[in-house]
Amino acid sequence: MKAGRKFVIGATVIVVSVVILVTQGVRETGVYFLTPSELAERSARDSTFAENVGFKVGAKVVPGSIRRDDAARTVDFQVSDGVRTYPVTYRGLVPDTFTDANDIEVIVEGRLGRDGIIRATDVLAKCGSRYEASYQKQA
Amino acid sequence: MTLLGEFSLWLALLVGSWCAVLSFQGRWRDRPELARTVTRSTYAVFVALVAAAVALWVGLVSHDFNIEYVAGYTSRNLPSYYIVSAFWAGQKGSLLFWAVVLSLFGVLAQALTPRRYAAFLPYVAGVTSAVVVFFVSVMLFAANPFERMAFTPPDGRGLNPQLQNIGMVVHPPMLYLGYISLTIPFAFAVAALLSRRLDAGWLHAIRKWTLVSWLFLSIGITLGMWWAYVELGWGGYWAWDPVENASLLPWLTMTAFLHSVMVQEKRGMLKRWNLGLIIGTFLLSIFGTFITRSGVIASVHSFTQSSVGYFFLVFLVVTGIAAGTLLYTRWPQLEPEAELDAVVSREAAFLFNNLALVGIAFSVLWGTLFPILSEAVRGTKITVGPPFFNRVNVPLGLLLLALTGIGPLIAWRRASLANLQRQFVAPVAVGLATLALLLAAGMREFYPLVAVALAGFTAATIAQEFWRGVRARVRMHGESPPLALARLIARNRRRYGGYVVHVGILIYFIAFAGMAFKVEREATLKPGESVEIQSPFGHTYAFTHVGVSQYEALNRVVSAATVDVRRDGKSLGLITSEKRQHVDSFGRPTFEPSTEVGIRSGLREDLYMVFAGVVNGTEQAVYRFTLNPLVWWVWFGGAVLVAGGLITMWPGAPRAVRRAAVPALAQPARELA
Numbered sequence: 001m002k003a004g005r006k007f008v009i010g011a012t013v014i015v016v017s018v019v020i021l022v023t024q025g026v027r028e029t030g031v032y033f034l035t036p037s038e039l040a041e042r043s044a045r046d047s048t049f050a051e052n053v054g055f056k057v058g059a060k061v062v063p064g065s066i067r068r069d070d071a072a073r074t075v076d077f078q079v080s081d082g083v084r085t086y087p088v089t090y091r092g093l094v095p096d097t098f099t100d101a102n103d104i105e106v107i108v109e110g111r112l113g114r115d116g117i118i119r120a121t122d123v124l125a126k127c128g129s130r131y132e133a134s135y136q137k138q139a
Numbered sequence: 140m141t142l143l144g145e146f147s148l149w150l151a152l153l154v155g156s157w158c159a160v161l162s163f164q165g166r167w168r169d170r171p172e173l174a175r176t177v178t179r180s181t182y183a184v185f186v187a188l189v190a191a192a193v194a195l196w197v198g199l200v201s202h203d204f205n206i207e208y209v210a211g212y213t214s215r216n217l218p219s220y221y222i223v224s225a226f227w228a229g230q231k232g233s234l235l236f237w238a239v240v241l242s243l244f245g246v247l248a249q250a251l252t253p254r255r256y257a258a259f260l261p262y263v264a265g266v267t268s269a270v271v272v273f274f275v276s277v278m279l280f281a282a283n284p285f286e287r288m289a290f291t292p293p294d295g296r297g298l299n300p301q302l303q304n305i306g307m308v309v310h311p312p313m314l315y316l317g318y319i320s321l322t323i324p325f326a327f328a329v330a331a332l333l334s335r336r337l338d339a340g341w342l343h344a345i346r347k348w349t350l351v352s353w354l355f356l357s358i359g360i361t362l363g364m365w366w367a368y369v370e371l372g373w374g375g376y377w378a379w380d381p382v383e384n385a386s387l388l389p390w391l392t393m394t395a396f397l398h399s400v401m402v403q404e405k406r407g408m409l410k411r412w413n414l415g416l417i418i419g420t421f422l423l424s425i426f427g428t429f430i431t432r433s434g435v436i437a438s439v440h441s442f443t444q445s446s447v448g449y450f451f452l453v454f455l456v457v458t459g460i461a462a463g464t465l466l467y468t469r470w471p472q473l474e475p476e477a478e479l480d481a482v483v484s485r486e487a488a489f490l491f492n493n494l495a496l497v498g499i500a501f502s503v504l505w506g507t508l509f510p511i512l513s514e515a516v517r518g519t520k521i522t523v524g525p526p527f528f529n530r531v532n533v534p535l536g537l538l539l540l541a542l543t544g545i546g547p548l549i550a551w552r553r554a555s556l557a558n559l560q561r562q563f564v565a566p567v568a569v570g571l572a573t574l575a576l577l578l579a580a581g582m583r584e585f586y587p588l589v590a591v592a593l594a595g596f597t598a599a600t601i602a603q604e605f606w607r608g609v610r611a612r613v614r615m616h617g618e619s620p621p622l623a624l625a626r627l628i629a630r631n632r633r634r635y636g637g638y639v640v641h642v643g644i645l646i647y648f649i650a651f652a653g654m655a656f657k658v659e660r661e662a663t664l665k666p667g668e669s670v671e672i673q674s675p676f677g678h679t680y681a682f683t684h685v686g687v688s689q690y691e692a693l694n695r696v697v698s699a700a701t702v703d704v705r706r707d708g709k710s711l712g713l714i715t716s717e718k719r720q721h722v723d724s725f726g727r728p729t730f731e732p733s734t735e736v737g738i739r740s741g742l743r744e745d746l747y748m749v750f751a752g753v754v755n756g757t758e759q760a761v762y763r764f765t766l767n768p769l770v771w772w773v774w775f776g777g778a779v780l781v782a783g784g785l786i787t788m789w790p791g792a793p794r795a796v797r798r799a800a801v802p803a804l805a806q807p808a809r810e811l812a
Binding site: 003 | 494538663
């Protein structure tokens with residue numbers, strides 16, 4: 001019985017530390033995932049939001065808005081959810097899936113500057129459904 | 140052929156449902172001929188599904204582009220081995236692949252299980268058939284691979300270029316084989332619960348199966364890392380993406396299970412825990428399939444989003460409730476036969492190992508689901524990424540690494556102080572010496588220091604075990620040391636094979652620690668210009684841009700950028716990275732352009748080069764260079780782990796002693812309450 005109790009103490013230590021690690025981890029590394037409209041709403045409500053809070057924005061790239069400067073490895077573009085549009089600037093290499101085609105969905109991670117431009121630290125691009133779109137139009 | 144395929148699917152659906160109904164209804168217990176019918180119908184289902192698979196393959200090979208799946212994943216100029224692998228490259232085909240292989244495993248379980256476990260088999264047939272029926276119905280009602288289109292395109296769309304890689308030919312089937320074979324241990328667990336034969340019998344019956352699934356999962360995950368590393372081009376092999384996490388979750392719980400069964404076999408404890416683990420592992424494999432295919436969680440490499448995911452969600456919930464209820468009704472019969480004698484004992488070490496593994500699984504699951512959970516509870520989506528997973532899992536992983544060294548050395552039941560001294564003095568000394576060496580070499584990062592020191596400790600415990608075993612054989616049988624080593628492993632495959640697996644794991648840990656030191660640099664270079672990067676091992680690498688060439692290959696137009704590499708002034712040769720635009724047989728572009736990474740692999744560090752493009756049509760090129768320390772050791776650790784797994788699984792000579800330990804299963808089972 002004594003051994004059982006000792007084990008329970010050890011087990012509790014492990015379980016409690018897992019819980020602490022997880023909750024702290026979420027608190028300190030969690031990042032908001034917002035649509036452009038939600039971002040607008042939040043930054044309007046909370047004036048410290050811009051510059052202070054990191055977030056991710058999931059939206060579509062506005063067609064034709066991409067300006068690349070290859071030599072400086074910077075890309076400027078706009079993202080929109082149809083309601084709100086935000087300009088984004090990113091220094092770094094964009095993935096292959098980030099193209100000028102229509103309907104590119106991106107996840108932009110970064111912060112909002114006071115000037116209303118999103119300074120991106122990371123850009124992920126998702127290709128839309130690939131086959132259906134191209135053939136069903138012809139059918 | 141599509142007619143044959145579709146017909147075969149319907150046949151498999153009918154026979155499989157019939158098998159499952161007969162099995163669960165349980166009349167066969169009084170009627171042996173009915174029991175035979177149940178088990179044999181799994182063979183019929185298998186034959187039907189093989190026919191369906193052949194039909195799809197014929198469609199792929201004959202370029203029947205009227206079939207939507209064939210047009211969607213192949214083209215006339217696709218190399219033939221990718222046409223074979225297109226079978227599992229897409230959603231619909233992979234479902235068929237899954238169903239066929241599951242059905243094959245179901246048949247093998249019927250054919251290969253020793254006679255003494257025959258009482259489980261009709262139930263096992265029922266569970267495997269039910270799962271097969273689920274997959275077949277998903278195909279028939281939501282994702283039919285034989286669907287034809289209203290028109291026939293002249294050429295197919297081709298295979299996604301990122302899937303045109305040898306890793307992608309073998310990685311998915313390996314992972315699928317792991318996922319699929321998990322069904323068999325689950326089926327035996329359910330069979331044990333239904334038949335109330337709740338001693339260790341079912342554990343013996345599935346020992347090989349659990350090892351097979353674990354091995355396939357391990358190979359699948361490692362190949363997945365390799366594919367991500369050489370193909371995705373972000374410079375690493377593990378990003379804690381939901382899809383990667385989904386493959387890791389069942390691996391973690393399965394690893395826990397492989398350890399905790401030993402406690403049940405030796406001491407008759409943990410019966411409920413083991414059943415819970417195996418049920419949980421199966422559910423996690425379904426959960427993984429659900430998040431991979433439903434698109435509920437944003438992932439960079441997801442399947443086409445479709446309603447298929449919701450079939451999996453329903454199946455997950457139904458199976459979870461059914462298995463949970465079943466476990467609950469048998470709860471009183473699962474009393475442990477012994478209690479823990481001492482907290483410093485092998486069984487306690489295994490328990491802590493299980494807690495750590497399940498703790499890691501929990502945190503990975505929590506982090507993966509957090510966007511959904513936070514949105515449901517607080518109304519805002521919050522995501523967590525690699526910083527979260529590293530923060531939580533690095534300490535837990537290190538605890539696990541320490542236990543890997545400690546566990547096998549502690550005696551069962553109760554370890555004496557003398558036992559502890561005898562076992563631990565040398566390994567602890569080696570661990571401390573490793574630490575001192577690293578500190579002297581100037582390493583100051585906390586977690587990598589701890590990781591490598593613990594790896595040194597664990598390696599020493601394993602070396603000590605081998606050394607002692609060999610020495611004992613040399614003394615007792617007068618064998619030469621190499622022969623003694625070979626016989627030692629051959630006579631105790633499970634134990635020493637397990638140690639070899641542990642060696643593989645600690646190599647992984649060292650390699651993971653190496654990634655803490657990766658160096659990355661982006662540069663825009665004109666021909667002749669170069670960039671210098673300091674490596675963590677103290678070398679200076681100089682990358683000089685040579686030029687960009689363009690040419691056409693089989694199914695693609697390629698721009699290739701080449702750099703000349705020097706290490707500390709000495710030339711290492713050229714590295715080339717390509718930008719590929721895939722085209723169909725009419726030369727029209729398919730897909731977005733893709734990057735082929737240039738890698739020069741070494742024991743110390745990999746040079747990893749991504750060509751991002753040229754500046755406005757000039758020969759000025761944009762590059763990202765990454766120095767990735769110790770990556771080669773990940774693949775090497777994987778090979779060691781597989782070798783160890785194969786040793787534990789290798790069939791041994793039949794032993795009369797083993798059999799005596801297993802209670803007879805010949806008498807008829809009791810009726811269900």
